[in-house]
Amino acid sequence: MVSDKRRALVIGGGFSGMFAANELKGRFDVTLVDAKEYFEYTPGILRAYVKPGHYDALSFTYQSILERTMGIKFLWGEVKQLDGEKQIAHVKPMFSDHEEEVAFDYCVIAAGCTFGLFSKWGESLWAPTVNEGAIAESEWKHIDERFIEGRRRHIFEEHEKLAALNKKKATVLVVGAGFIGVEWVTELQHYFPNLKLTIMDFLPKCLGPLPQNAASYCD
Template identity: 50%
Template sequence: TVVDAKEYFEYTPGVLRAFVKPCHLDALTFTLQPVLERKMGVKFIWGEVKALNGTEKTATVKFIWGEVKALNGTEKTATVKTMFAGTDEIAYDYCIVCSGCNFGPFKPMGESLWFPTVHEQARTVSDWPHIDERF
């Protein structure tokens, strides 16, 4: 099982080209679920691991996905009703933490306007809490 706070992969070094040639974005990104589940036989959960219990080998996961209730056209935002407001426990045999990296050297969480944090706890201290790249 793979748990990730973003539902897609992005090849970041190629993003600048997509700014001048938007159709190139499809070559730089892909949705994780079809690749992981169909090609690799691994379950994908769009969520955030909130805690790990090494003794019991469980992870506390908060699901991110939800149902869009309304689109706010002028503000370009969406009102989302979360399907799972709480958390769930997932058992594991092995736990591999792949935290990635952020490129903002002047912020404690490494975020920048071009790469805002997607993690709930970090968003509380973010300079850009309104920018949510998960949706």
């Protein structure tokens, strides 16, 4: 039976993409496409590096939730081109050498961003590397983080590096005393107590944008 609902394509399965897909599913035939097979709760990712078993609480595979629970089609692949006039997305599915055309009536672009300042791809430890071009030039190209097991493997490798530093009582410098820097240095202190930790920032206090009481508590 052919549906008379209009087609909505959601590019990206992060917070915004998942929210949009859920809101639209009652009125549209929704397809969500993402270059990786899983959702990751990024705000909690620092704990996973010091306690890898925590990653299971931060992630799930899209197909298990979108298709089996929410009634939303999931396409695991990378959007290579978007034609707004023709209303077609050119998508390369994960296990195909060829691109497919996915037609839509409405398209929501929720692809997110990467923020590594020292990589042209924005690559950083705090987010998986999932685009083909970035993987080819990645610092950890031996791992395919489009798979959830690849992501777990990368997190475990970084954990082992931290454990080795802790064993030899190494010195670690955390540059940046904002939200992430403070969270990271305290996670390191708790799980790797032998590390000699220093945190620095160009501002005169930690958590600079917050009220003085927050900075004082942090100190």
